[in-house]
Amino acid sequence: MSKRSNWSIPYLIFLIFFVVLPLILVLVYAFQDNAGRFTLGNITKFFTDKDALSTFAVSLEVALETTLLCILLGYPAAWILANKKYNRSAVTIVLFIMPMWVNALMRTLATAQLFTMFDITLGKGTLLFGMVYDYLPFMIYPIYNVLSRMDPSYAEAAEDLGATPATVFRKVTVPLSMPGVASGVLMVFMPTVSTFAISEFLTNNKIKLFGTIIQENINSSMWNYGAALALVMLIIIGITSLFSKDNEEVEGGLI
Numbered sequence: 001m002s003k004r005s006n007w008s009i010p011y012l013i014f015l016i017f018f019v020v021l022p023l024i025l026v027l028v029y030a031f032q033d034n035a036g037r038f039t040l041g042n043i044t045k046f047f048t049d050k051d052a053l054s055t056f057a058v059s060l061e062v063a064l065e066t067t068l069l070c071i072l073l074g075y076p077a078a079w080i081l082a083n084k085k086y087n088r089s090a091v092t093i094v095l096f097i098m099p100m101w102v103n104a105l106m107r108t109l110a111t112a113q114l115f116t117m118f119d120i121t122l123g124k125g126t127l128l129f130g131m132v133y134d135y136l137p138f139m140i141y142p143i144y145n146v147l148s149r150m151d152p153s154y155a156e157a158a159e160d161l162g163a164t165p166a167t168v169f170r171k172v173t174v175p176l177s178m179p180g181v182a183s184g185v186l187m188v189f190m191p192t193v194s195t196f197a198i199s200e201f202l203t204n205n206k207i208k209l210f211g212t213i214i215q216e217n218i219n220s221s222m223w224n225y226g227a228a229l230a231l232v233m234l235i236i237i238g239i240t241s242l243f244s245k246d247n248e249e250v251e252g253g254l255i
Helices: 004-030 041-048 050-082 090-101 104-117 124-148 152-160 165-176 178-194 197-203 210-219 223-254
Strands: none
Touching: 004 223, 041 050, 041 223, 050 090, 050 124, 050 178, 050 210, 090 124, 104 124, 104 197, 124 178, 124 197, 152 165, 165 178, 178 210, 178 223, 197 210, 210 223
8 A cells, every 4th residue: 555546445335336337337238128139229219208208308499498596596606605805704605505414305305395395386497496405515616616716817817907807797797707607507406407305396297207207117127228218318418518618618728
């Protein structure tokens, strides 16, 4: 253990058994039938399964709407937290962190109980509320981290050149904070497109998301088709991640 690199061995073992191996199993099961023979039927079944395609479209819609709402609510909150003109006390920051101290499932159950208590009909509105409530901190903090480290001399230079505060915000602050927004989008979009527990509790299964379809297939011992659906979801998320990374590189080059 004299070499510093040897300390990474436990992490490497962890990654192999709990990240790489499960992904390999998903890939193997996705291209096998019940008899263990190679097949593309599981993948083609997804593209011909109207229920699965409809559920996937609903999942994308809910994920996009949740992400947009988190941006609209999270960016002003992050800007206020990072702006030295406003009170940026530790108490204010802790208030945004506190919901994350409670297990996400417990927060969802509590939210569902509140809706029931006030006789609010469970549906898409309650689902979006729960999604935003659970994932809003994941949008606020990446943006806050970027804004808090931003060099104030850029805004000062723009003001010296005659830019109004609104112009400074639009042409300086927002472009420089895009890497934080991109990180927040990934941290919100990826889990919301694949979640299932929140939709189950906040809609009473009236709205099924893609994660619910995967769960139902796995619980019904349809491992192969469930793995194929999971593989499709992983591919979509991977493409989204690559697209976001390319955007960050372009924005970084422009800045």
